[in-house]
Amino acid sequence: MRNLEDICLQVVEMSQQVGEYLMEEKGNLSSGDVESKGKHDYVTYVDKTAEKYIVEGLSKIFPPAGFITEEGTESRLGDKFNWIVDPLDGTTNFIHGLAPFCISIALKKDDEIVLGVIYDPNAEEVFYAWEESPAFLNYQPISVSKTSDLDNALLATGFPYTDYDQLDEYMEVFKWCMQNTRGVRRLGSAAMDLAYVACGRMDGFFEYGLSPWDVAAGSFIVKQAGGSISDFEGKDDYIFGKQILAFNGKLHKDFQKVISGFFK
Numbered sequence: 001m002r003n004l005e006d007i008c009l010q011v012v013e014m015s016q017q018v019g020e021y022l023m024e025e026k027g028n029l030s031s032g033d034v035e036s037k038g039k040h041d042y043v044t045y046v047d048k049t050a051e052k053y054i055v056e057g058l059s060k061i062f063p064p065a066g067f068i069t070e071e072g073t074e075s076r077l078g079d080k081f082n083w084i085v086d087p088l089d090g091t092t093n094f095i096h097g098l099a100p101f102c103i104s105i106a107l108k109k110d111d112e113i114v115l116g117v118i119y120d121p122n123a124e125e126v127f128y129a130w131e132e133s134p135a136f137l138n139y140q141p142i143s144v145s146k147t148s149d150l151d152n153a154l155l156a157t158g159f160p161y162t163d164y165d166q167l168d169e170y171m172e173v174f175k176w177c178m179q180n181t182r183g184v185r186r187l188g189s190a191a192m193d194l195a196y197v198a199c200g201r202m203d204g205f206f207e208y209g210l211s212p213w214d215v216a217a218g219s220f221i222v223k224q225a226g227g228s229i230s231d232f233e234g235k236d237d238y239i240f241g242k243q244i245l246a247f248n249g250k251l252h253k254d255f256q257k258v259i260s261g262f263f264k
Contacts, residue, residue, distance in 0.1 A: 004115055004130040007062055007107070011117045012126050014057040015103045018050050019121030024087065027097050031215050036227070045094065054105065058083050059222045066106065082108045088214035090189030104191035106216035113239070116182035116217035116224075118195045127195040127221050135198050135225035144227040144248035145200040150258075153203035153251055154182045156193035158208040160197055169262045170208070176258060194218025198225040204247035204255055208232070208263075212239050218245060228252035230264045 025046045028236040036062060048071050055067060066078030069085045077098055083105060088094055090101030101121040107115035114131040127142070129135040135142050147153050150198045160167065177184045185202070190210055196202040216239055221228045230236065231243040234256045238244040243263075245256055 005133065008115050008117065008128055008130040008133075010061045011058070011105055011115070012108075012119070012128050014054070014061065014152055015105060015117050015119040016121075016124075016126060018053045018057070018087070018103055019119050019124075020104070021050060021053065022094070022101070023113065023121045026094065038058040044088075044091065046094065047088045047091055048073060050103070053086060054085055054087055054103070055083075058085070062107070067110075068212060070211065080110060082129060083110055083155045084113075084213050086217075089189075089191040089214060093176075093188040095096070095225055098188070099176075100189050100192040102189055102191050102195070104213060104217045106220060108216065109236070113216055113220040116220035118191050118217050118221065120192060120195070127193075127198060128219075129221045129224035133224060137199050137220045142199040142225050144197060144225050145203045146248045146250070147203045147248060150181050150251060150254055152182055155184045156185055156192055156196060156202045156205040157186055158193070158207040158210070158244065159186060160207075166208060166263060172262045173206070173259055176262075180258075190214040191218045194222055197227060197248070198222045200248075204245070204251055206232075206245050206255070206259060210242060210244060215239060215244050218227060223247045230256060230258070232259050234260070 031047045051071045051073045065081035065083050066076045067074040067083050086104040089104050094101045100120055103119045105117045106113050119126045127137050165232040193205045197205050223229055228245050228249050231241050
């Protein structure tokens, strides 16, 4: 295949171009532009149009790859390579004119992610990495935090909006975090949460009920930035398994023990 660095940098440029479209449309939505895909799960013409732009761009950058997309504008799967695309992670934020929201793009080779790009058009920050590379933010290398104990850790999470089966357990985790960490932030975009873990702004992230396009790029960037990723049981089923922990290497096992005690 072509050089992954070259592909990644082209995806960076393309995501920035699509980000300009998101910012042009920000604030232009009316109530009639918002559709419901399910309870508290929304989509707009901006999500769908941005995804079409991204699919078109990625098809030119690396034609052999198929697609796994949130909005289903392209469903062709590749034999070996597939792009995993979220054109607008944080749609509810976008609808309300709030930041953050972002574009999230990952490339999967067989069962492994080999490239990830997250672009936040509000801050004009692009996070990215490719196989065997460091992680970068706006062309500068980044790394996860060096926080060594949970008591001094600032964590990120999201609230489940469709799957409430484990809500009681989740609230117990929040209670524990209130008493044993520096605090928990809920920003409204899982991809941005992961990007912030990668650059050390957050010490860790946990959530359940997420989809592959929410976490594929961000989890890869965290790993390339020196972080650790798993599901709640400490296993590797976090892209399709709907559970994810993303922490710096010093905190991951400690928090994994905590959350697995609640999610038995």
